[in-house]
Amino acid sequence: MSERESAVVDAVQKRLFIEGKWVDAADNGTFDVVDPATGTRLCAVANATPADGRAALEAAVAAQPAFGATSPRERADMLDGAFELLHERIDDLALLMTLEMGKPLAQSRGEIAYAAEFFRHFAGEAVRIDGGYLTAPAGGARLLIARQPVGPCLLITPWNFPMAMGARKLAPAIAAACTSVIKPAHQTPLSMLALMGILTEVGVPAGTVNCVTAMNAGAVIEPLIRSGLARKLSFTGSTRIGRMLLEQCAEKILRTSLELGGNAPFIVFEDADLDEAVDGAIAAKMRNMGEACTAANRIFVHSSIIDEFGRRLAARMAAMPVGRGTDERVQVGPLIDLAALQKVQSLVADAVRHGATVLTGGSATPGSGYFYPPTVLTGVPQDAAMADREIFGPVAPLIPFDAEAEVVAAANATEYGLVSYVFTNDLRRALRVAEALQTGMVGLNQGVVSNPAAPFGGIKQSGLGREGGASGIDEFLETKYVGIAMD
Numbered sequence: 001m002s003e004r005e006s007a008v009v010d011a012v013q014k015r016l017f018i019e020g021k022w023v024d025a026a027d028n029g030t031f032d033v034v035d036p037a038t039g040t041r042l043c044a045v046a047n048a049t050p051a052d053g054r055a056a057l058e059a060a061v062a063a064q065p066a067f068g069a070t071s072p073r074e075r076a077d078m079l080d081g082a083f084e085l086l087h088e089r090i091d092d093l094a095l096l097m098t099l100e101m102g103k104p105l106a107q108s109r110g111e112i113a114y115a116a117e118f119f120r121h122f123a124g125e126a127v128r129i130d131g132g133y134l135t136a137p138a139g140g141a142r143l144l145i146a147r148q149p150v151g152p153c154l155l156i157t158p159w160n161f162p163m164a165m166g167a168r169k170l171a172p173a174i175a176a177a178c179t180s181v182i183k184p185a186h187q188t189p190l191s192m193l194a195l196m197g198i199l200t201e202v203g204v205p206a207g208t209v210n211c212v213t214a215m216n217a218g219a220v221i222e223p224l225i226r227s228g229l230a231r232k233l234s235f236t237g238s239t240r241i242g243r244m245l246l247e248q249c250a251e252k253i254l255r256t257s258l259e260l261g262g263n264a265p266f267i268v269f270e271d272a273d274l275d276e277a278v279d280g281a282i283a284a285k286m287r288n289m290g291e292a293c294t295a296a297n298r299i300f301v302h303s304s305i306i307d308e309f310g311r312r313l314a315a316r317m318a319a320m321p322v323g324r325g326t327d328e329r330v331q332v333g334p335l336i337d338l339a340a341l342q343k344v345q346s347l348v349a350d351a352v353r354h355g356a357t358v359l360t361g362g363s364a365t366p367g368s369g370y371f372y373p374p375t376v377l378t379g380v381p382q383d384a385a386m387a388d389r390e391i392f393g394p395v396a397p398l399i400p401f402d403a404e405a406e407v408v409a410a411a412n413a414t415e416y417g418l419v420s421y422v423f424t425n426d427l428r429r430a431l432r433v434a435e436a437l438q439t440g441m442v443g444l445n446q447g448v449v450s451n452p453a454a455p456f457g458g459i460k461q462s463g464l465g466r467e468g469g470a471s472g473i474d475e476f477l478e479t480k481y482v483g484i485a486m487d
């Protein structure tokens with residue numbers, strides 16, 4: 001590590017953040033955080049025990065009444081403060097994220113800016129929480145409709161967007177006056193620990209936001225869900241874990257928001273602008289090295305243009321520099337760990353066995369770090385494993401199609417329903433297909449849908465609820481109706 005890299009890692013607190021204090025785990029346990037570009041240890045952070053998890057949740061419960069009574073303007077000021085500090089420290093925070101997660105620095109800076117936008121957006125929402133006052137249809141009685149915070153929340157985030165996924169939950173939770181315990185992924189706890197410092201600096205009161213880092217998430221989180229002390233779970237991660245947590249939440253009927261896995265179809269019709277479609281495919285595929293829930297997972301291209309599209313995409317992907325994300329020239333960093341690398345390798349081998357042709361990439365060079373080269377495969381049959389599973393790597397599988405109805409049916413033939421992308425210059429077709437696709441979001445002639453003002457989320461087994469936009473704060477609010485006698 002360079003001197004600056006060590007300084008950025010050293011500056012972060014590596015303990016649990018409970019009731020406004022930094023504390024060691026009850027048994028003083030720690031676990032290592034690893035740089036995926038080198039496979040070497042960056043530092044160790046506290047490994048929470050179930051008792052620590054309980055203490056964090058009790059702190060959130062104790063803080064709820066006072067935080068629930070803060071004014072919307074006070075909370076908006078805290079959120080605006082977080083927006084400012086994230087921007088002030090963007091370079092150090094981006095470097096920290098690149099070190100723990102691997103993505104290139106420019107993308108890390110982009111993610112910090114994106115995370116900051118959630119704080120700015122929800123500063124606006126905090127002061128616009130609405131209600132209603134109605135006259136009963138039969139006259140006489142009045143109906144007062146108020147919004148109240150759901151109460152203490154459990155927030156669980158994945159490793160692929162270490163700051164943004166936390167910001168997308170914490171900002172609306174704070175705006176809605178909910179207290180919380182957040183648990184970042186064990187691979188990438190440092191960004192969230194850094195954010196705890198920032199939230200303290202901007203005046204978020206002790207106990208309002210608590211952070212536990214843990215190696216054994218299930219042992220810490222399940223008792224909290226079952227305790228009945230939390231009123232809501234907001235989870236971003238895999239469908240497999242989300243399904244399990246939803247079952248656990250059933251016992252105490254917790255409110256749940258789930259942002260789960262995806263298997264995004266990316267459809268290029270014969271009338272699309274090819275350069276625009278290639279740009280879109282690079283954005284939808286290569287952001288985060290393909291480690292995004294929104295990543296284009298199946299690229300359907302009309303058979304009349306698939307050869308030309310494949311040539312152009314392969315040329316662009318082959319030219320992307322791969323390496324440690326701390327080098328500003330790098331556009332493709334390492335995958336998160338060895339298991340991720342092995343999964344991508346086996347999915348590519350399976351596709352080739354099923355008859356796919358490699359246009360570029362296709363095999364990793366052994367060495368330190370978990371690097372996989374940008375890869376384009378064409379003629380991928382729909383029974384290849386990668387057509388059915390999240391690839392989570394820089395691999396673009398091209399699948400030919402001939403008819404609109406055929407591609408819509410193929411795109412919908414998945415248990416997932418997060419996002420789809422459509423490239424066409426025919427307005428009627430664009431709207432027809434966007435309506436027919438079974439996904440919560442559609443990118444029309446664009447390869448990125450993330451936006452703080454958008455209701456981000458999926459249908460089918462990609463999730464429940466929405467994050468961002470006005471819907472984002474609704475997830476943290478209950479509706480209370482007061483019936484008023486007037487006679």
Ligand code: NAP
Nearest residue numbers: 157158159184185186217218221237238241259260261293
């Ligand atoms: P994951 O394995 O499901 O883990 C997500 C989080 O859940 C981590 O903090 C993890 O902790 C925790 N966790 C694991 N087992 C748990 C348990 N038994 N009880 C409570 N918490 C538990 O997912 P991931 O590999 O980190 O992230 C990748 C997945 O997230 C992909 O499927 C991706 O599509 C999805 N994702 C979805 C969205 C969206 O908005 N829809 C956004 C980003 C990512 P540990 O790290 O300690 O295991």
